[in-house]
Amino acid sequence: MKLPVRNWLAPLGLAFLLAACQPAATERPQLHLTGDTMGTYYSVKIVGAEDGQRDALQAEIDRRLERVNEQMSTYRKTSELSRFNRHEDATPFAVSADTARVVTAALQLGRQTEGALDVTVGPLVNLWGFGPDARPTEIPSDERLAEARAQTGLEHLSVHIRAEGEFLQKSLTGLYVDLSAIAKGYGVDVVSEYLSEQGLTNHLVEIGGEVRTRGVNAHGQDWRIAVERPGPGEGMVQQVVALANTSVATSGDYRNYYELDGKRLSHTLDPATGRPITHQLASVTVIHPSCMMADGLATALTVMGTERALAFAEEQGLAVYLLTKTGDGFRVDMSSAFEKYLRG
Template identity: 45%
Template sequence: MSPVLLKPVIAASLLAALTGCWFSERVEEFGGPTMGSTYSIKYVRNQIAPSPDLLKRETDAILAEIDKQMSTYRDDSFIEQFNQAPAGSCLSMPVPVLELVEEGRVLNAQSQGAFDLTLEPLLNLWGFGPKARAEKVPTPEQLSAARERIGMQHVRRVGEQLCKDVDVQVDFNSIAAGYAVDRVVQRLTALGVSSYLVEITGELKAAGRKPDGQHWRIGLEAPQEGERIAQRVLALDGYGVSTSGDYRNYFEENGRRYSHTLDPLTGAPITHTLAAVTVVDKSTLRADGLSTVLMVMGTERGLVFAERMGIAAFFVTREGSAFVTQGTQAFEQLFAAGDEQ
């Protein structure tokens, strides 16, 4: 081979080496307010990944779009216009809204009713919804009236429209954050980001490795009030994580504690001993919804369901003043050998 033919290759190799010296990988971070809480994004910036300012603008635009489409805390959102419409109405909806309704329908069917996007009247009645009254145990008559206005069977898609048979109200709070994480991750990936940790209102997803070669690691928080203790540390690569718990959002009346997690089948807060459950899934949206499903079911029913469905889940159950943990087979296989992947 002629030496002349080697020159471009050598030059390219030298250029790559020099460029690597000029631009070392580093972790960048940005965040801000969203959905009544916050979001935080860390990513490895390499030669092709954009600046934090550009990624923040892209992220904020996605979150603003989701808020406009799905927020039940603003009267001008698409879903709130649907909620305010009378029974028998059909309204045109953005495709993401229609897709999330279908995702909710799948979770509702798979869980035999333990997941329901139409609980807003009950959430408001118990003091946990966007239009909540004071936190107080409702009367049987109030519960009966509210339960007549819930049920996924009363919501249907007709083309690009969403229709309702009765005066139902759709609330995406149980899956919107997970959906937002997946949307942001999709955009970051399209812009050249391959290593990231995206967290939105507590739901998160991570992939790739940090500059030190380590995976992104997250701690599963113990359900202790007034302190944060990691029960288990997970190394993530391409998975979303969602945790649901009853240890922060609740009220007490006459010495009894009422969780913000409602069982759609009873119309009342859960009463079992499951304190928290974490779900890990490739889809953060699905992890978000499934953590709610398992929290509603409780440890015994939830474990049976999760094992049957092959769900990677980690349960934290109260036993007196202590907590007992248990992971499903899929969870333990995913995070075997000291949780290293």
């Protein structure tokens, strides 16, 4: 499905339309918890929770998100993932069940997307200055690019589940895994699953724009979430979706980029070339039951470009919304599975 869209003015992201998008109705009590994690913010809305639960819930949410950072951050030298990245031989490396679970999902998505999602592109992420290393002062040479690409490849990474525990293994000593394309979504799932375990089954969890919903909002309705329009400025609503018991994630080149030698360099790298993407697909929004999977799929589809991404979404039955830059604005494409979520 294609719709013409012109003259958009604000950056794409995910914002919440709560009372403003819903008719007046009796509201149930709602807690709103916020904090910082994974280099961004989190926002948690819990319907039916009492204010007396605030401190305990916030403390446990912070504890669980801190554990994800300690497991999977590439910015922390002591994290499991950082220690695995420094592991310079092919012997199995013990990790937590959580890290093994996320890497397994990343490998699954890598196969499903034919390599469009590749969590072993860490050497390339660092080379282009989108990881813990400083940004380069010049465009990397073909030689340096070839050297970095030689240290990547999903075929060199494996997960092993044994009676004594979970292990990661590499067949290249320089393999460097970067889970940034999937870990935020996993963190959202962790918080949502914790709240459900506590019987708090009406909630919304967001980490830096990746969202998972459960149950209904304070008005007893599906959660309304707005996708914002791309461009300078903030808060311009492009499309509203209604969600219940599912997740939504957005990826694009409109936020994390820099300019070097007169070129605009996106943080999204194409594993097939080792370079930042250059096509006109500005953003991808994916709705999926798992926020971890939505997060990874949004990145992979961004790598693919508009036509390939839309074909892939239809083939896989994915709910996907694409914004592509044109000469006079943006074009909207959506998969048939996405249409049922539209509101307004």
